[in-house]
Amino acid sequence: MHLEHLFTDEQKALRDMIRKFVDKEVMPIREDLEKDYSLFEGLLQKLVDLGIQRGGVPSEYGGTGPYPMTTRGIIQTELARGDAGLAMVTGMNAGEFLGPALHAGNKVVLDRFAPATAGDKVCYGCLAMTDSAAGADTENPLFRGRGISTRAKLVGDEWVINGSKSWPTNAGLASLYLTVCNTDPDVGDEGIAIIYVPSDAPGLSFGKPETKMGFKTSVNASIFFDNVRVPKEYRLAGPGQDAAFYYGGIMGLGQWASACLSLGIAKGAFEIAMEYTKERKSGGKPVREWSMAAGILADMVWPICMIILKSMVRLSPRK
Template sequence: MNLEHLLTKEHLQIRETIREFTKKEIMPRTRELEADYSLVEEVHQKLVDMGVQADGYPEEYGGGGHGSMKSLCIITEELAKGDAGISLSVGINAGIILKPAMVVENKFVMDQFIPRFTGDKLAYACISMTDEQGGADSENPLLAGGGIKTTARLEGDEYVINGAKSWPTHGGVAECYLTVCNTDPSAGDEGIALIYVPKDTPGLTFGKPEEKMLFKTSINSSIYYNNVRVPKEYRLAGPGMDANIYHFFEVGTGWHSSAMALGVAERAFELALAYTGTRMGGFKPVRQHSMVAGILADMAIGIDMMRASVYNLSCMLDNLDVYGPPWSPQLISKASATRVFAGDKAVEIVNKGAELLGSMAISKDFGYEKCLRDAKIFQLWLGGQQICRYRVARGYYDLKNWA
């Protein structure tokens, strides 16, 4: 996709700034960053100092007031070229988790949490979604909320939350936890509740950080809710609208996954292109051989199609007056199609590049092995590719709930 006519001078400046930051602060230090999380936090703090964290929040709270999906897509893509885990954290902290409160104008939640993200210090946010019991059932749209095992019971003016969540990003370090709960499993979508839980709330505890082969620069820890009590005002909106916003999250997280996948695939292509230009075989650079040229062409074609899909979705999300509410089956379907395509294509592109690099693809000294590790998650998280396909199908016909 040719983007230049779609990007403003501000977009171009953002792209150049983040691209140069990534080349200077992340790419030369990937091994050190994966080994020492304090260095990761130094990178995040530099991005905070640049205004990236605050940019997606309203100006009245000290934010930048921008928050366009196109701008965040540029930031996500460019950072993911250096480190997808850092890119993931930046997107989460820059407004994705508190965006629902801004959409429904829950001023209580906004007043409580947004100022923590518009100051001069790094702050983490967390979406607490996948249940320890049932796993991807939490994200399965055919279960109409019935797969959500974490419960929320209204007692007077407080919600009492019980349950356990697995693999949430920023578990244990976040300022707030947007928790996906169920008030009544028999009520379908009406039983879905989204409740913000502040850190240090009594009854809120965490597991140890997960040991992972990929995304080592982002923290994942289980979250446990043992009679966690929060004022009812921390609920996002109420029955019905909470479910709409949860489905909106299916759009937003799928978009975010796709933008990161694009960055990882682009980095893999850059490394493969450079290596095959200097590696000699048959008395000439190997990329001058027709077989290698064909593989590089396939990688380039895939990236072009990924970019077209991801930025088209970004433009759609920036123009909801045209495309309708983000929780509509049609928009969820389009976002899910982009997520499935981008996830599968990223793995395909990275694997093709590895064939060209041979043993260098798995050398820690070269850096391509990081692309191999990081790409796989885009097919695995957020319910996985198969459950995501249910959302695609629902944009075209009435795929029934399981009941």
């Protein structure tokens, strides 16, 4: 709404397309999505058919190139208006996770994983970041990697990975795992290693999906790495550079996505409240025309503005 003037015509068209998709395909069945996962999978496939998945994939591999942040935000916000899980899972297709490899110029990773992400089938990705033992410490830059307990050791031409992660979205469903590891906790940021792990790597296993109070269409589960071996070229970039990608890009993407999800959920709730208070009459007029109700609706808009402001602050360059 207030950001309208920041969007290009292409972004406005994309937003309108997704909004129509949500109104037509998601809204009528959204209460059933948590009961019947096949309905949810059907929606994911329809989004692939609309070209959303291909949008995040490098152009030389059949996609239309990585999305600018604003475009990602539009997609996430509009989808979350209908179902937050749909926004989350769509934002975590495997193509999105190849962005860091593209920036790092890791051709081995791109050649191996990009073609499938530009295909006609849903291709999930997973950010395997939160260590079971460390939780929020895994993400804390002040810890300079000491909070990352999943270990990666170079043995010959392979990384051997051991450890476990808790809560990653799409764990067990994804075909590609962007895994946050540490090679040596004593060397600070230099020890942080971001490694691409395919789902068929021997030694990789998953826990049961977590039972959650809500947000149930996106799956969260533990991931176990038991001497998982991948080629050494599957490391994103190298010592120091991986930490820069982690703190400067990968974590920021997650924070941006969370802000956009929250914005979409809040927008959806606000629209329902506006509609209800228009239809519901009291004392001979719509409820929302009474000043107390109008004040409550205005109070609902304030947090939405705060989410937008906070996400802008989070995206501003780190000093």
